[in-house]
Amino acid sequence: MSPTGTWSYPTAIRFGAGRLKELPDACAAAGIKKPLLVTDRGLAPLDITTRALDILEGAGLGRAMFAEVDPNPNEKNLAAGIEAYKAGGHDGVIAFGGGSGLDLGKMVAFMCGQTRPVWDFEDIGDWWTRADASAIAPNICVPTTAGTGSEVGRASVITNSETHVKKIIFHPKVLPSVVIADPELTVGMPKAITAGTGLDAFAHCVEAFSSPHYHPMSQGIALEGMRLVIENLPRAYATPDDLEARAHMMSAAAMGATAFQKGLGAIHALSHPVGAVFNTHHGTTNAVCMPAVLDLNEPKIRDRFDRAAPYLGIEGGYDGFRAFVQEFNDGFGIPRQLRDLGVTAGRVDDMVAMALEDPSCGGNPVTLDADNVRALYEAVI
Numbered sequence: 001m002s003p004t005g006t007w008s009y010p011t012a013i014r015f016g017a018g019r020l021k022e023l024p025d026a027c028a029a030a031g032i033k034k035p036l037l038v039t040d041r042g043l044a045p046l047d048i049t050t051r052a053l054d055i056l057e058g059a060g061l062g063r064a065m066f067a068e069v070d071p072n073p074n075e076k077n078l079a080a081g082i083e084a085y086k087a088g089g090h091d092g093v094i095a096f097g098g099g100s101g102l103d104l105g106k107m108v109a110f111m112c113g114q115t116r117p118v119w120d121f122e123d124i125g126d127w128w129t130r131a132d133a134s135a136i137a138p139n140i141c142v143p144t145t146a147g148t149g150s151e152v153g154r155a156s157v158i159t160n161s162e163t164h165v166k167k168i169i170f171h172p173k174v175l176p177s178v179v180i181a182d183p184e185l186t187v188g189m190p191k192a193i194t195a196g197t198g199l200d201a202f203a204h205c206v207e208a209f210s211s212p213h214y215h216p217m218s219q220g221i222a223l224e225g226m227r228l229v230i231e232n233l234p235r236a237y238a239t240p241d242d243l244e245a246r247a248h249m250m251s252a253a254a255m256g257a258t259a260f261q262k263g264l265g266a267i268h269a270l271s272h273p274v275g276a277v278f279n280t281h282h283g284t285t286n287a288v289c290m291p292a293v294l295d296l297n298e299p300k301i302r303d304r305f306d307r308a309a310p311y312l313g314i315e316g317g318y319d320g321f322r323a324f325v326q327e328f329n330d331g332f333g334i335p336r337q338l339r340d341l342g343v344t345a346g347r348v349d350d351m352v353a354m355a356l357e358d359p360s361c362g363g364n365p366v367t368l369d370a371d372n373v374r375a376l377y378e379a380v381i
């Protein structure tokens with residue numbers, strides 16, 4: 001079986017090795033004649049980015065790029081991106097990269113025609129209806145990692161540069177018009193990033209699967225997403241050019257982000273403040289937090305992992321899964337404590353408060369409060 005396909009769920013996805021060359025077709029499908037490619041500083045000089053720009057230029061679509069994007073994109077990056085978009089007379093965005101390039105690119109397309117500040121569109125209630133939907137430009141997402149799944153999401157995470165708090169900005173029209181998911185773009189990832197991003201996809205699937213909310217479709221997607229990560233992340237890590245493993249990881253990333261409509265949980269609620277305060281890698285931070293969160297949630301999730309374990313090829317039900325997660329982390333060189341990522345206990349009070357305000361809290365099977373969140377931080381730092 002060749003992992004190639006053309007899907008419309010949850011948006012149009014051109015999936016398969018080599019499909020980056022369809023970028024001009026994707027622009028035509030999205031009605032974009034003068035795209036601005038948005039990526040982050042680290043990716044800007046890489047061959048895959050040059051290849052994308054060459055393909056655009058070869059099709060008469062120019063080679064405009066904006067790459068002043070930080071690893072945790074903020075409102076200043078957004079303002080600069082919008083300025084570049086307007087100055088270049090663009091009519092759509094190609095968001096290219098890992099989470100930062102994709103999230104900021106989606107926001108440039110969303111915000112280029114709005115008059116209110118971006119914080120007015122935080123994912124709270126119906127705040128998204130404040131936006132002028134007719135002024136939203138189309139975006140095409142091209143992921144270059146396999147983890148965030150931002151390419152199938154209707155939101156972006158933007159960090160407030162003053163408070164360091166990460167905000168989720170949501171609008172239904174932020175969903176990309178077209179996704180090009182080409183696993184060839186991920187083969188050059190450093191090993192630590194392959195592991196960290198892949199374990200972010202795993203955390204999305206585990207948290208969505210654990211969430212108590214009713215969403216059977218997401219439940220099924222999360223289960224298969226977990227299986228794909230378990231079977232393919234070790235392969236992609238050991239053999240970076242294993243395109244089949246890379247393809248399955250790219251699927252798992254999109255599946256994790258599709259599934260977490262059902263809810264995330266304490267892993268992400270803990271990890272977002274840590275990332276905002278200490279600038280740690282998101283997926284790696286999640287991986288360190290996962291064992292302690294499974295322990296907290298165990299009374300509520302034991303049954304569902306007892307059912308899932310055989311499908312995942314794991315013996316021993318929930319207990320087997322819990323033991324597996326630690327071994328899985330260890331196999332990728334993930335530290336057991338956040339202190340090994342430079343996190344200190346000095347800001348725990350702040351982080352507890354931030355975690356309890358994080359929207360991910362609502363999906364955790366055990367209700368989170370100041371006591372259990374503090375205990376989790378004490379266990380993982």
Ligand SMILES: [Fe+2]
Nearest residue numbers: 200204268282
């Ligand atoms: Fe995540």
